[in-house]
Structures are given as C-alpha cells and as structure tokens.
Amino acid sequence: MDILKSRFLPLIALIASLLFLYFRTPSSNKSIDAECSLLTQDHYWIVSKRVVTPRGVAPAAVEVKAGCINTVKEGEYDKSSLQNAHVLDYGHAVLMPGLIDVHAHLDEPGREEWEGFSTGTKAAAAGGITTLIDMPLNSFPSTVSEETLKLKLEAAKKKLYVDVGFWGGLVPENAFDPSALDKLLKAGALGLKSFMCPSGINDFPMTNSTHIKEGLKVLAKYKRPLLVHAEVVPESESHIAHGSDESDPRSYATYLKTRPPSWEEAAIRELKDASEETRVGGNAEGAHVHIVHLADSRTSLDLIKASKRGGSSLTVETCPHYLAFSAEEIPDGDTRFKCAPPIRDEANRQSLWEALLEGHIDMLSSDHSPSIPDLKLFNEGDFLRAWGGISSLQFVLPITWSYGKIYGITFNQLANWWSERPAKLAGQTNKGAIKSEMDADFVVWMPEVEFELDENYDIYHKHRNISAYLGQRISGKVLATFVRGNLVYSEGKHASAACGAPILAEQ
Ligand SMILES: NC(=O)NC(NC(N)=O)C(=O)[O-]
Ligand SMILES: [Zn+2]
C-alpha cells in the first residue's frame, strides 16, 4: 500500500495541479485583460461629432470589437439603433487615429535613468500617441544586432502602455556584413537608422555614403526604410565645431554657428545620390530613404524636392520644436533648447511650415531625446558642452495644433502627418486611419481647451524639468487614448497594467 501511495501520489498531485491550472486560466486571463483597459467591454461604440476619417471630419459612430474597428457609421447617430450597445459619447471632442511617433529615444536597457519604456510610454499614452518606434541609440548597448534587439524586447516586457516598434542601427561594423543585417531585420527591426555625423554615443559610430549604399541593398530585400540623421561635418568647417575662443557658450547664437545649414545640405546632397539606387530598376529598388528631423528649410529642402521629383523613394520628417521655436527667442543659458540639427531663425521656421503645408515635408515626429538633467548643465548654461536633445513626447499633439492653427491646419492634415504617413513608413498597414478592419487606436481630444504646462500639470516623462515646453500656455487637451481597443488613458488616469505590444516586422 505504501509503495502504491508513493508511486501514485506524485501522479495524482500532477493531474490535480494541471486540472487546477486548466480551470483557473480563463478567469485569470480575464482579470489581466481588465487591467489593460479602463473599460470592461471589448465590444462598444465611440460616438463623436468630429470623427477624423480619410474622407474628412464628420459626426460618426465607430464600432470597436476585439481591438479592431468593425464599422464606421458616418452621420448623426440614432440613439435607438445602438440601444443595447455600450456607447461612449464624446460629444464635440475630436476622435482621431492615435498618433504614431516614428522617432523616440526610450533608452532602455542601459540608460533607464534618462528615460524608460514605462515612463516614456505612459507619457505617450497621456499625449494621444498609440504607437512609437524606438531609436537604436542612447540605450546601452545600441540596437545594432539580433542579440541587442532581443535585449530591447526583454527590457520592454510588461512596461509598454502603448505599442512599440524598434529601428535597428546601421553602423560601420554591420554595414559590410549583410548576414548580420539579415539577422537584425529577420528578428523584427522595422528598418535601420544611421548617423552621418558623430552621434555622441560611443557604440553608435557614424556611417558614410558607402555604408549607406550597402545598407540600402539589404533593406531592399525586406522593403524597409533607412532613416538618416543628415548632417555632415565638411572638412573646411570642422574648425568652428567647438566655437571660437571669444564666443559666449551661454549664447544660443554661438551654438547655432557651430552647426550651419551647410551641414544638412552636405549630407542631403550625398543622400540624394545614394537614394537614386532606390528608383525603379536601381540597385536598391524596394528600399526607402527617410531623412529625420529636417531643420533647414532652404537648400536642403530644395535638394529633397529634386530627389523626389527624380523618382527616388525618399521622405522627410520635421519635429514640433522646429515649428514652434526660433533661434532668436532662445534665452541665454537655456540648454533645454539644445538639439541637433539646431533650431534655426524665425524666417526658416515659417518656411518649414510652408513646406509642411505644401506637402514637401511628409510627416512629423517628436525626436524625444532626453538625458539626465545633470547632462544639460543648467548651472553653466553652456550650449556647446550640454547634451543635445529635446524632451517633448507628451506634448507633440497640442504643440503642433497650437502653433499650426494660425496657419489654418486641419484635423485631416494632423492625421496625415502624425498617423497615416508614419504608419506607412513603419510598415504598419493596420494602423494610421479610422476605417474598418484597422486597429482601434484613437486619441480623443479637445482642440479648444487651453492649459498651462506648469508645475501642477501631470507630466510622465522621466524628467519633467528638462522639457523646452514647460511654462507654455497651449491648447489641445487629450481626454482619452485607446490602443487596440484598450482605453489606456482617460482624464488623467492610466490603465493599471501595461498591455502595449512590441511590434516586430513580419518577414
Ligand atoms: N543621441 C541622440 O539622441 N541624438 C539626438 N539628438 C538631437 N536631436 O539633438 C538625435 O536624434 O540626433
Ligand atoms: Zn538625430
């Protein structure tokens, strides 16, 4: 009997625990799901008088089912037709596709004291951003291989409040190693990113046109883009890179002179050549070149226009800080405004707006690139030695709107610049527009509501005091953010669990 007991007891215990797990799983899943959303339903309707669809702005009722948009019924909705349904009526608030930020530095693993997946994506959710694509540098190690992409994914686990994809890095070490690039792209990097000038990060060295052409050949096979920080330090100008001895490092003008528009021009001239290979019949047909954070609205932009006219597959983004600020108004010593390329003069700012409105600039991104406050050297206010990068993630929608409304921008333009075109760049065919079968990713916001970014405002970035936007009065309050049907942010509250998904490219 004892022998029988000792033989069968473990087996009985195993069966009992399997049965326990089997019956427990559905209810435990349910409670996890409930934490993902501030709503309990997964089938409901969102109603608003201003729904932004590819067809325009109109009253509509949007049916959400299992994380996707099921139907979009345009026109005033008839309450009786939705009688048994769960309806969220947002009245006059604007319902737009969630923003897709293709350029954010979240810095994990390795520099989580600068920013992190949890803080960064909470800020994104509070700002109406439903997807962001993380840059391969500022984390440590940089995302330049299959292994380092895996470290990113590991670090992101259970910390994502919105969906997050990853760009891989193109650096000299992997540029001539197509099999290493293959592995990185097969592991799910949505595309590659490279720098044509020093990045400031030791394990992310700069690339030249030869590296870029090699990278484009590999990217062509996967039909994915190369994003480029387009500034080149011309030989003849390298001597002014650190400012002349008599110049005041606390003056923004001193910094501005160290990175003239000719740096952007030189890089874009080289990129114009390299991107010819993306034309139909070219060596890298299928690949795409995307210029990040364009600051110069003059010759650089002319080169971009010529390249597009010639049939190259090329797009360009600019960022809200280039549209909001001008060099003349940056106070002495206020290194919150330091970024590269630099914020240029007022006339340049205005022509950036024109280029955006005329469609020569394709999209917007945050280039949210924070650091620890110490590196901003606030005490010295030294623009030449302070770390460059603007901290802005949570504010990009109200900032674009507040500075754009005097140019008469429309909600459809906002949706194009912030959702539709970024989705295309990142290969996200299920995202970027309010139409049936797309992911139910939305921002609900009130363009007319003004508020102050003061000390009482809830900011979720890791370091609130380094943002260049603090102290501003702006308009466009985000009321709610939905990620694949989950209400992840509403009226100052986040869902209790981080249920955003890592986005990996499919082969
Ligand atoms: N290492 C960085 O994050 N650099 C960034 N810094 C800026 N833009 O000032 C960038 O995107 O180039
Ligand atoms: Zn850059």
Ligand SMILES: [Zn+2]
């Ligand atoms: Zn950046």
